Amino acid sequence: MGSGFSLLLADTNLCTSPSPEPSLGDLPESCVASVLVHLDPQEICRLALLNRAFWGASSADFVWESKLPSNYESVIERVFDDFPSNLCKRDIYARLSRLNSFDGGTKKVWLDKSTGRICLSVSSKGLAITGIDDRRYWNRIPTEESRLADQIKCSGRFAR
Known part of the structure; x- marks a missing residue:
């Protein structure tokens, strides 16, 4: 039943079929941000240009707070x-x-x-x-x- 419904939606172009292989853009921003905490600021800025997930993760406050001095x-x-x-x-x-x-x-x-x-x-x-x-x-x-x-x-x- 589910496959028939998906086929119906695909025929009417109401939804797009998912990519057959996952990509970096599929990673949750929170996971990406957890990795960015361990990188240098220059590397964070370069990776932010990679895709939307990395751009959003590079804007997280906890990523940049780890780069700021305590005082x-x-x-x-x-x-x-x-x-x-x-x-x-x-x-x-x-x-x-x-x-x-x-x-x-x-x-x-x-x-x-x-x-x-x-x-x-x-x-x-x-x-x-x-x-x-x-x-x-x-x-x-x-x-x-x-x-x-x-x-x-x-x-x-x-x-x-």
């Missing part, structure tokens, strides 16, 4: 004045991966895409000499020989 919320509070609260984790990752200036442009922070760590670059103008903040004891002398062009570069965790 990303405190970084957002310190760096951004008006950070939108309705962004998904993928968009938060994208914003943090850019070079973000703060503290009057004397400091820059970004998320290193290969390690997932927060990087901080501090300009010499952003430094303060504790205890000897008197111009008689020091002068800032810019030089062309400076490798970092007036910046001291440090990488690691963003400390509070």
Whole structure:
């Protein structure tokens, strides 16, 4: 009885016959997302172009939350004045991966895409000499020989 009904529907083009072999597009998004958690962000973005299941799975918040550092919320509070609260984790990752200036442009922070760590670059103008903040004891002398062009570069965790 069931085969006759299927044959009837196939003849009237009311339903399409399933593909004889399963494909990657047949995988549930939740299964694909469980695999994507273990990949690098660049690999996730490349696989998102594969098909709709991978695209949907690559948008899952838990996939991108695993790529964000544990203290990303405190970084957002310190760096951004008006950070939108309705962004998904993928968009938060994208914003943090850019070079973000703060503290009057004397400091820059970004998320290193290969390690997932927060990087901080501090300009010499952003430094303060504790205890000897008197111009008689020091002068800032810019030089062309400076490798970092007036910046001291440090990488690691963003400390509070």
